[in-house]
Structure formats: structure tokens, C-alpha cells
Amino acid sequence: MIDQLKTEMNRRFGVAPADVRVVRSPYRICPLGAHIDHQLGRVTAMAIDQAVYLAFAPSGDGNTRLQSLTFEGEISFALSDVPDKIDGDWGNFPRGAVRALQKEGHKLTRGITGLTAGRMNEGGLSSSAAIGVAYLLAYEYANDLSLSPADNIRLDQAIENGYLGLKNGILDQSAILLSQKGFLTVIDCASATHELIPRSNIMPDFDILIAQSGLREALISTGYNARVDECARAARILLDAVGRSDREPLLGNITFEEYEMHKNLLSGALAKRARHFFTESERVRLGIDAWRAGDLDTFGRLIAESGRSSIENYECGSKPLIDLYRILIETDGVYGARFSGAGFRGCCVALVSPQKSSAAIEQIQAAYRTKQPDLSKNAPVFICQPDNGAMIL
Ligand code: GLA
Numbered sequence: 001m002i003d004q005l006k007t008e009m010n011r012r013f014g015v016a017p018a019d020v021r022v023v024r025s026p027y028r029i030c031p032l033g034a035h036i037d038h039q040l041g042r043v044t045a046m047a048i049d050q051a052v053y054l055a056f057a058p059s060g061d062g063n064t065r066l067q068s069l070t071f072e073g074e075i076s077f078a079l080s081d082v083p084d085k086i087d088g089d090w091g092n093f094p095r096g097a098v099r100a101l102q103k104e105g106h107k108l109t110r111g112i113t114g115l116t117a118g119r120m121n122e123g124g125l126s127s128s129a130a131i132g133v134a135y136l137l138a139y140e141y142a143n144d145l146s147l148s149p150a151d152n153i154r155l156d157q158a159i160e161n162g163y164l165g166l167k168n169g170i171l172d173q174s175a176i177l178l179s180q181k182g183f184l185t186v187i188d189c190a191s192a193t194h195e196l197i198p199r200s201n202i203m204p205d206f207d208i209l210i211a212q213s214g215l216r217e218a219l220i221s222t223g224y225n226a227r228v229d230e231c232a233r234a235a236r237i238l239l240d241a242v243g244r245s246d247r248e249p250l251l252g253n254i255t256f257e258e259y260e261m262h263k264n265l266l267s268g269a270l271a272k273r274a275r276h277f278f279t280e281s282e283r284v285r286l287g288i289d290a291w292r293a294g295d296l297d298t299f300g301r302l303i304a305e306s307g308r309s310s311i312e313n314y315e316c317g318s319k320p321l322i323d324l325y326r327i328l329i330e331t332d333g334v335y336g337a338r339f340s341g342a343g344f345r346g347c348c349v350a351l352v353s354p355q356k357s358s359a360a361i362e363q364i365q366a367a368y369r370t371k372q373p374d375l376s377k378n379a380p381v382f383i384c385q386p387d388n389g390a391m392i393l
Helices: 002-013 092-103 127-142 149-164 171-178 224-241 256-265 268-293 296-312 319-330 354-371
Strands: 021-029 042-058 063-068 075-078 112-117 183-188 193-198 207-212 334-340 347-352 381-384
Touching: 002 021, 002 042, 002 063, 002 112, 021 127, 021 171, 042 127, 042 171, 042 207, 042 268, 042 381, 063 092, 075 092, 092 127, 092 149, 112 127, 127 149, 127 171, 149 171, 171 183, 171 193, 183 268, 193 268, 207 319, 207 334, 207 354, 224 256, 224 268, 256 268, 268 296, 296 319, 296 334, 296 347, 319 334, 319 347, 319 354, 347 354, 354 381
Parallel strands: 063 112
Antiparallel strands: 021 042, 042 112, 042 183, 063 075, 183 193, 207 347, 207 381, 334 347
16 A cells, blocks of 8 residues: 555656655544543544555645545645635545644644545544544644644544534544554543553454445534534533533533432433433443453443444434444344444444454345345445554654
8 A cells, every 4th residue: 555655646746755754544443432522521442454544745835735546636725725614525634634733823834745545435433533633644744843642632623623513522533643552542531631451461352343334424414413412402401400500511521420310300312312421431431441351241242232322312323324233233253333433324343253253244244235235235344453543654
């Protein structure tokens, strides 16, 4: 991949291979901690050995020129005049990255010439944060800026929340920037701090199985933001009840005891969203204990319970994703499974015994073909492994 990108950079833009840098920015999975990052919950993550790649060279002036092995067309713009978001356009990510850096006062004088590669529109593996992070790292390199992972988490969040308009949390970019092979990344979204917990040597081996649904739709056009708003309405009612109306309406600003005392004030969708937040937070706590103890059975069971709560309480699935989830948890060798990411489209993730993963793939594909004959034509199921976070190679 790296050699191909360098050759193409030379063929398309005349950049000498020795002058090309490549950012490898991995996709992520989130075993536990679904939809609680934007409410300041604690979430878990791992980066995987599938990534987006951005080959680039500083352009020598203030202009950016980009092509992609995945998307059609060329993106070009000047640092001095960054256009607004264009719906569905892959150029939103480099433009968003530049805007985010400029908004924080970083003086950018050099654009980039670049070429991207990787599956970028599948959904569920955080391809959008992966590419956002890749552009941030490339512009920082080109402009001799040395920023910390914490800076880049905040900057990528500005791309997603500010430029793209998605009200998501910091799970994705934190996982992509902080993860290390052999560790579970635990992110405390309230304090924006993290811990890397090593995998116990008594834990059985597992493969990460990704089952695509074949549904591809940008997250911004799903019910994602509406669910975040419902969480805020539930938080507002609970904060008023405990006399802290001045606090930002986020469920993480309420303790479990306060929730237990006042949850009868919530009904319908708001009651369900709050139930998801507080039960998921507990699953994260138990899951971290299980991970430390090397107890993959318990870790997996909690993942499956998280998936069920996403369906029943957070109500974020779509029919194909729910079909996939049900197939996965019934498949021999699967420790646990859930929507990977928001769950409206994209894929499900499972942890599976390596001895059983080949048979599992066949079983899952056959079952999904029966449930979703059309979507299954374009819905690969594949195995991957945990890996390191984003870096310039
Ligand atoms: C998407 C968002 C994340 C997170 C997950 C659900 O991936 O980008 O911030 O909310 O959904 O856990």
C-alpha cells in the first residue's frame, strides 16, 4: 500500500517518493461504552489493523491538492480561503482540519499535496475520525507544529462537531490517537484522560470479527443527533430535580444515586435513554474488571448486553444491523457482539475464538443472506486484530 501510494504520488503530482510521508490512521472498535461518550461517560476502545492512509508532501505554498484511490475527483483549496462544508463531499475532512487548526490560532502557511487510500465510507469503524486525524497530522507536519494527542482529540472533535455538525463525543479520535496493541484503551470522557490496560496473559486469544451490513449512510443523516438531544432533555429534568439546573444537561453530570432517586420523573424515550446511559456505564465498569482479570467470557457477555441495550433502550439500530447482531450472538465461538459505533448503518463487531472464526464467517454470511438478500451482496465479513494508534510512518 505504502509503495503504491508513493508511486502514485509521483505519477499524479510529480512528487519524488523520498519526499512523500504517509500517515496510517487506524479504524477503531468500541467493545463497551456505546453512546455514552457524548454524555461524558467512560468508554473502552481498541484500534485495529485496518486503516486509512494519507500520503502527502508539503505543497510549498498555501495551496492544497488532494486525490484519492477511493473517491473520484480532486479537492483543491487555499489555506487563506477555506470553503464551507459541502454535503457528502470527501473534501470536508481536509477543509475541516484546516479550519479547526486555524480557529485555535495555529498559523498555517503550507498546504499539502496528498493522496488517500482505504475503505472510507463503510460506517461503524470511525473512518471519518480516522481521516480527520490523518489530515490534522499531515498539516501539522507540513507546518512544523508539534501538538499532543490531547490537542488532536480536541481538534478532531472540532472537525466533527463544528465543521460537520455531528454532536458526537471523543470516543473515536481518542481511540485512534491513543490505542496501543495489546491494551484496552479506557477513555474518561468527563476529564478527557485515558488509561491503557494491558491484556492479561491468562486471557484466551480472540479475533475481532467485523460484519458489514451493506448499509452506507453518513451518520449526520441518521437519528444520531436526535438521540443526543433526548439524552440532554433527560439530563435537564434530572438536574432540575437535584437542584443543579446551572449544570450542562449531560447525563454524566448526574450520579447513579441521583438517577435512582429521580428516575420516576422520566418517561417514554427519555427514560430509556437514561437507562441506557446508567446501565452502560455499569457494564463498562464491570467490563474493565473482567478485562483486567483475563475473563473473556464475562467481557463478551457484557458486550452482548451492551448491544441489547443499544437496541432496546437507546433504540439506535436499524433492521439490518439488528438482524446482524442477532446472528452474531448466536454464532458458535462468539464471545460477544454489538453494533460497532452508532449502529444506524455500517457494521457489527464481535470477539470470536480464533479456532472458530473461519466457520463463523461462513455461518454469518449464510444467515445474513437469508435475512437481507440484497444488502448481503455487498456486506463483507472479515477478521482483524488490535493494533497501534495513528502515526506518520
Ligand atoms: C459514533 C460516534 C461516537 C460514539 C459512537 C457510539 O461512532 O462518532 O462519538 O458516540 O458512535 O458509541
